[in-house]
Amino acid sequence: MxxxxxxxxxxxxxxxxxxxxxxxxxxxxxxxxxxxxxxxxxxxxxxxxxxxxxxxxxxxxxxxxxxxxxxxxxxxxxxxxxxxxxxxxxxxxxxxxxxxxxxxxxxxxxxxxxxxxxxxxxxQRNLSPGVAFLRDLVRQNRFGRPLLFTAEGFAEIRPKRFMHDAEDNNGPLVDLLGHYFLLWESVFESQPERIYADGFVLAHDRPELQQFAKKAIDTGTVVVRYASGDVATMTVSWGLSPKTRVPWVPERLFGPNAVAIGGAFKDFTWEGFTIIEGDQETFHPLPLVNPxxxxxxxxxxxxxxxxxxxxxTLEDGRRMLRLSLAALQSIATGEPVHLALEPKEG
Ligand SMILES: NC(=O)c1ccc[n+]([C@@H]2O[C@H](COP(=O)([O-])OP(=O)(O)OC[C@H]3O[C@@H](n4cnc5c(N)ncnc54)[C@H](O)[C@@H]3O)[C@@H](O)[C@H]2O)c1
CATH class of the missing domain: 3.40.50.720 (NAD(P)-binding Rossmann-like Domain)
Incomplete structure (x- = not known):
């Protein structure tokens, strides 16, 4: 090099x-x-x-x-x-x-x-070995199909206030969800067809956020259906009152034959995944890389x-941003967004 x-x-x-x-x-x-x-x-x-x-x-x-x-x-x-x-x-x-x-x-x-x-x-999160680990198990049909991927994240209002500015990082649906859209696309090896979301500004009264002319949606649930028939969902809030700590819930992948549960996510990488098949439960450690x-x-x-x-690439970033914007559109209109009907990219 x-x-x-x-x-x-x-x-x-x-x-x-x-x-x-x-x-x-x-x-x-x-x-x-x-x-x-x-x-x-x-x-x-x-x-x-x-x-x-x-x-x-x-x-x-x-x-x-x-x-x-x-x-x-x-x-x-x-x-x-x-x-x-x-x-x-x-x-x-x-x-x-x-x-x-x-x-x-x-x-x-x-x-x-x-x-x-x-x-x-x-x-960089998508370079965590956990992504390839899940994708390979899906390829081997270990879980069966269809798959349901669930994720959650609840936090106090972000100390970096620009995260709440609709003119800047625009809340978790824009700032955070991109990581998950890319993860889901990578694990399912499929493209999203439809996205539905609902949400609001939970922290609408917080004096810390009054500086912003337009506060970002800080709380919501997003449901994405993929061409493969798989579904992914995330419920997220960055609108809890300061110092509120909510116990972390790991990412989980459910299929008709098996379930995967994420281990601790440290330094932007999973330490491993637990695979549950019937009454068998096995923890698979993963290398602790620096993504x-x-x-x-x-x-x-x-x-x-x-x-x-x-x-x-920028194209990947654009695809993820388009999904975040579609989620915000869905919240604004109350309707799901059919991604194939959106104007073609590029
Ligand atoms: N990849 C990830 O997992 C991940 C995680 C967190 C944040 N981010 C992204 O990283 C970016 C930065 O977030 P952060 O957590 O480091 O924020 P931060 O507030 O810790 O740091 C941002 C820095 O940028 C500086 N800055 C602002 N405008 C500038 C300019 N025009 N030129 C040069 N410096 C400027 C600020 O003074 C500050 O020091 C955001 O876009 C955020 O979405 C990515």
Missing amino acids: SQHRVILVGAGDMGGHHARAWAAVGQTIAAVVDPDVQRRAALAENYQVRETFSDLEEALARCPDGDIVDVAVPLKHHAPLVIAAARRGRHVLVEKPVARTLAEVDAMQDAVSRAGVVAAVGF FALQAQAFIEAVEGRRPAPPS
Whole structure:
């Protein structure tokens, strides 16, 4: 693998995970970009990075050898930063969700294809060995068909308030569900046909969120039917009152012959799955990988032409975003969204 130089944009939590991943795969961080001086200085110090900037344009001008731009900032900045990087001929890895609207993704795709650079979206969770483990068991017909996948997540209002801004990360149906849409598509090896959702803003009265002109839907249930006949559902809330802790419920996959129950999800990867068949219960441990490092490695391979594409492309990000937007549409209209009837992508 050659040496690449990464301009890391965003020195928050994800910036930290990405920095660790680049170091783990032997790559150099050329510059850290963040308007927050303390954060960017702390990350730069940890990874011996000399150059720090408050905005990407300056970094692009001053680091001509930074061939990769890694965008790990709130969602409203994704499209402009990716477009700026691509226009300067840099390969781009952007955190999920890819963008706020399909039009933003189209503009990103246009800039990337004009520049002939590689672009990837950070769905690192899908590189967790648990995904391939479940997919392989489904391929072997261990569960039988049809399948029901259930997931749940309940949390206090997010300390990162931009998660609640409908103009930014837009609540869990946009911010979180993309990971699950990709997981379900990967495990079922099928495309969604119909999505139905209901939900509301549970935290509508919280003073912490009054700053937002439009608060994101923070609570809902989403049901997706796949062409394979399988169904997946997630019930999620980020609207509970501060400091409320609700016991975690693992992801579960039910088939006529067997059930899989997710083990602890630590550092973005499952420690294993329990398979229940009749009265037999077996725990299958899985390797505790760093999915961010796998993502960084695969991205470099795509940049170097050693694989045709990164694990998650802008197109994948667009497909996941389209489902999130369809879920919000379903909540607004009270009707299911038939995905085949939607305007064709692209
Ligand atoms: N892949 C995952 O599993 C996962 C998990 C959590 C968050 N995310 C995504 O990662 C992104 C960042 O989330 P986070 O948790 O790191 O947030 P964070 O608040 O911890 O960090 C974001 C950082 O971006 C900086 N920033 C804001 N605007 C900027 C700009 N224009 N240029 C440079 N820096 C800027 C902020 O100052 C902050 O330091 C979000 O899009 C979020 O959806 C992904």
